[in-house]
Amino acid sequence: xxxxxxxxxxxxxxxxxxxxxxxxxxxxxxxxxxxxxxxxxxxxxxxxxxxxxxxxxxxxxxxxxxxxxxxxxxxxxxxxxxxxxxxxxxxxxxxxxxxxxxxxxxxxxxxxxxxxxxxxxxxxxxxxxxxxxxxxxxxxxxxxxxxxxxxxxxxxxxxxxxxxxxxxxxxxxxxxxxxxxxxxxxxxxxxxxxxxxxxxxxxxxxxxxxxxxxxxxxxxxxxxxxxxxxxxxxxxxxxxxxxxxxxxxxxxxxxxxxxxxxxxxxxxxxxxxxxxxxxxxxxxxxxxxxxxxxxxxxxxxxxxxxxxxxxxxxxxxxxxxxxxxxxxx
Numbered sequence: 001x002x003x004x005x006x007x008x009x010x011x012x013x014x015x016x017x018x019x020x021x022x023x024x025x026x027x028x029x030x031x032x033x034x035x036x037x038x039x040x041x042x043x044x045x046x047x048x049x050x051x052x053x054x055x056x057x058x059x060x061x062x063x064x065x066x067x068x069x070x071x072x073x074x075x076x077x078x079x080x081x082x083x084x085x086x087x088x089x090x091x092x093x094x095x096x097x098x099x100x101x102x103x104x105x106x107x108x109x110x111x112x113x114x115x116x117x118x119x120x121x122x123x124x125x126x127x128x129x130x131x132x133x134x135x136x137x138x139x140x141x142x143x144x145x146x147x148x149x150x151x152x153x154x155x156x157x158x159x160x161x162x163x164x165x166x167x168x169x170x171x172x173x174x175x176x177x178x179x180x181x182x183x184x185x186x187x188x189x190x191x192x193x194x195x196x197x198x199x200x201x202x203x204x205x206x207x208x209x210x211x212x213x214x215x216x217x218x219x220x221x222x223x224x225x226x227x228x229x230x231x232x233x234x235x236x237x238x239x240x241x242x243x244x245x246x247x248x249x250x251x252x253x254x255x256x257x258x259x260x261x262x263x264x265x266x267x268x269x270x271x272x273x274x275x276x277x278x279x280x281x282x283x284x285x286x287x288x289x290x291x292x293x294x295x296x297x298x299x300x301x302x303x304x305x306x307x308x309x310x311x312x313x314x315x316x317x318x319x320x321x322x323x324x325x326x327x328x329x
Contacts, residue, residue: 230265
């Protein structure tokens with residue numbers, strides 16, 4: 001499936017009909033794309049400096065004009081590159097080049113050996129994986145993904161110039177939101193500064209509070225951020241409570257910070273892949289999450305005046321209605 005990403009990208013620039021697009025795909029690209037309505041590519045990238053493989057899922061923007069702004073999404077503990085599909089599809093359909101890496105060591109391989117065992121063993125494995133070293137590895141994964149996108153944008157004749165490397169956001173769910181916080185500049189211990197200055201804004205969905213109560217933890221975060229959580233956003237891993245999720249928002253001093261707290265949403269609502277059965281309310285929450293995060297990305301990466309006005313005026317409060325509490329600073 002070599003060069004499948006590039007073949008897909010070029011075809012998507014020329015063909016906007018999903019059905020026609022699927023019919024014109026080369027055979028190897030057809031094997032990579034999931035369906036006629038799925039603009040995704042699966043690849044595995046290698047960070048030679050760390051001898052580490054990073055599986056990625058890429059959502060290509062089918063109807064946009066390059067250069068594309070970029071969103072990198074980090075999955076939660078025990079998740080995979082298939083997490084939060086609803087976000088990857090929605091953002092890409094609105095012009096964003098989305099890369100969803102899978103973080104070896106804190107991905108689905110953590111719990112799969114415990115499949116069929118008791119709940120205590122599952123929780124134990126997850127708790128062991130929620131450690132500082134995995135957070136460091138994840139932050140380096142984000143930096144490597146950006147490095148790889150820079151390389152492709154410079155040297156590949158088919159992709160050259162098609163990515164807007166001055167418009168990069170990092171997003172994540174749960175442990176992935178912790179990854180986004182670290183990439184944005186959070187400190188979680190001595191020598192733990194792993195900020196990537198190329199990241200221009202960040203989305204934190206249900207962030208953990210790893211070191212979040214230490215003085216100065218968030219002082220170095222200077223980029224715009226949006227934190228999304230729910231009133232039922234409790235976690236069985238390390239006992240994080242819903243009311244603690246706002247701690248990063250309270251600690252960040254930079255301007256253009258937003259907090260959206262959905263009434264009745266739980267931890268699994270946001271990741272799009274969970275260890276519970278779907279709920280009837282998930283689809284509506286996803287619609288709202290799609291809407292507010294897209295406006296945030298449009299404002300912070302595209303510098304869209306209308307999106308800024310929507311965020312800072314009545315647009316967001318009117319959109320959310322009585323479904324969520326909203327704060328900004």
